[in-house]
Amino acid sequence: MTRHAAPIATALAIALLVASCEVGPNYSRPAAPVPTSYKELKGWKPATPRDAGANRPWWSIYRDPTLDKLERQIAISNQNLKAAEAAYRQAQALVAQAQSQLYPTAAINGSAQRSGPLGPQNPTAARAAARGNIGTQNQFNLTGSASWMPDIWGKVRRTIEGQQASAQASAADLAAARLSAQTTLATDYFTLRATDEQKRLLDTAVVAFTESLKITQNQFAVGNAALSAVLQAKTQLEQTQSQAISTGVARSQLEHAIAVLTGIPPGDFSIAVAPMPSYVPVVPAGMPSALLERRPDIAAAERTMQAANAQIGVAVAAYYPDVTLSASLGVASAMLGDLFTASSAAWAIGSSVSETVFDAGLREAQVAAARAVYEQDIATYRQTVLTAFQQVEDQLAALRILAEQAVVEDATVKDAREAERLTLNQYLAGTVAYTSVIIAQTTALTNEESALTILQNRLIASVSLISALGGGWTMTALPRESEIKGTPAAGAPIEETSPSLLHELLPFL
Numbered sequence: 001m002t003r004h005a006a007p008i009a010t011a012l013a014i015a016l017l018v019a020s021c022e023v024g025p026n027y028s029r030p031a032a033p034v035p036t037s038y039k040e041l042k043g044w045k046p047a048t049p050r051d052a053g054a055n056r057p058w059w060s061i062y063r064d065p066t067l068d069k070l071e072r073q074i075a076i077s078n079q080n081l082k083a084a085e086a087a088y089r090q091a092q093a094l095v096a097q098a099q100s101q102l103y104p105t106a107a108i109n110g111s112a113q114r115s116g117p118l119g120p121q122n123p124t125a126a127r128a129a130a131r132g133n134i135g136t137q138n139q140f141n142l143t144g145s146a147s148w149m150p151d152i153w154g155k156v157r158r159t160i161e162g163q164q165a166s167a168q169a170s171a172a173d174l175a176a177a178r179l180s181a182q183t184t185l186a187t188d189y190f191t192l193r194a195t196d197e198q199k200r201l202l203d204t205a206v207v208a209f210t211e212s213l214k215i216t217q218n219q220f221a222v223g224n225a226a227l228s229a230v231l232q233a234k235t236q237l238e239q240t241q242s243q244a245i246s247t248g249v250a251r252s253q254l255e256h257a258i259a260v261l262t263g264i265p266p267g268d269f270s271i272a273v274a275p276m277p278s279y280v281p282v283v284p285a286g287m288p289s290a291l292l293e294r295r296p297d298i299a300a301a302e303r304t305m306q307a308a309n310a311q312i313g314v315a316v317a318a319y320y321p322d323v324t325l326s327a328s329l330g331v332a333s334a335m336l337g338d339l340f341t342a343s344s345a346a347w348a349i350g351s352s353v354s355e356t357v358f359d360a361g362l363r364e365a366q367v368a369a370a371r372a373v374y375e376q377d378i379a380t381y382r383q384t385v386l387t388a389f390q391q392v393e394d395q396l397a398a399l400r401i402l403a404e405q406a407v408v409e410d411a412t413v414k415d416a417r418e419a420e421r422l423t424l425n426q427y428l429a430g431t432v433a434y435t436s437v438i439i440a441q442t443t444a445l446t447n448e449e450s451a452l453t454i455l456q457n458r459l460i461a462s463v464s465l466i467s468a469l470g471g472g473w474t475m476t477a478l479p480r481e482s483e484i485k486g487t488p489a490a491g492a493p494i495e496e497t498s499p500s501l502l503h504e505l506l507p508f509l
Helices: 004-017 056-063 067-079 079-100 123-130 155-221 227-261 289-293 294-318 363-430 436-466
Strands: 105-113 137-148 321-335 346-352
Touching: 056 067, 067 079, 067 155, 067 227, 079 155, 155 227, 155 294, 155 436, 227 436, 289 294, 289 363, 294 363, 346 363, 363 436
Parallel strands: none
Antiparallel strands: 105 137, 137 321, 321 346
């Protein structure tokens, strides 16, 4: 070893010796408030759906081919999901950028220069030029250089750790965006079907009220009814016709919203009228502790915490000196033919150490800021967990109470229809005024609409519960750190939850 290379070898050995050092706190997931059981499940066991199995998406439990087709279109055409997928690819690229700092950088520089005097020369220079000592000159250079800043204190590795966690958070955000779009579409779809059913109820009522108007007109013609009864029957019919027409506004807007969710211009999209689903599946909630692993928004918040924790290490590393190793090898000659001869070669190796001795508290403030961000992310994570449990409890309560209400309302509808029939017979017999018929008919229609609203709310609560439970997603769907090393091709699809990840939930569906 030459005496010139000794300092570099020593510095390199020191760098490799401490290369495993990473300053700053190592990450450990903070505790979050988790109940031992769901309060709203006490004393209530939801019925278990029978017909769905593994390897099927969550919406298949509703047994609706139209919904199934629409839901599958979201992952292909929804623009918000495409934006989230692009954000994930950007996060992957940032990981690759950070990883590149672990390695040396190398460069090659070449130059060719021709120089000479410009303008009149003084007598001395002219005599020298005549003797061939001064005149046009050539200079050729070719130099290769390399430099490396060893990651002695782990600043780069902490940066990579943070970027990998951020990429995982971005992947979780993508899963959350997908689940949100799927949930919104299912909610809009069932609301649209409820609107169709309301239109059917109103159209049926229009037929019945038209018949009632004819009966009243006949009664009036033979003198058994007053003109006021005819006007009341006509008013009731016209009001119901107006209500039936008004449902078209809500249906059109819901259809437009579903079109946008599936990435189709509303003008090119339509959904045929179909019956309202009457089957309301309720998925098992499982153990509360499992919710932390099944919600993509919780996973995103947790990964964001690790990214923030890594930034503390990056800030702490600024307290320590930076070591740079450099080397260069080049050739220079006035003659191109002599450029690669031994006499034209030159080399240099060196090292440098830099350390900030005064920064007016800058590094201290940066560390404090990084710690504050981390503590903020802890609070956000715990609030996300609390909100998740609230959402599950809300939907469990809604499903339980609405199921009880549906039983009572169905009985009420049956009684109201019978009361309507009896009142109309009494009117025909002349024992009651037509006002009683109108009241009975309006009551029956109102209760039928209430029963429809309860069914709609039960279906939406079922969808919301599935969403609150994560839609079959688990944290194992996140890309591993070893998988986040490169940048995928533009537009590369991010896989949805694999069938094996749905195994925990879907056997119950």
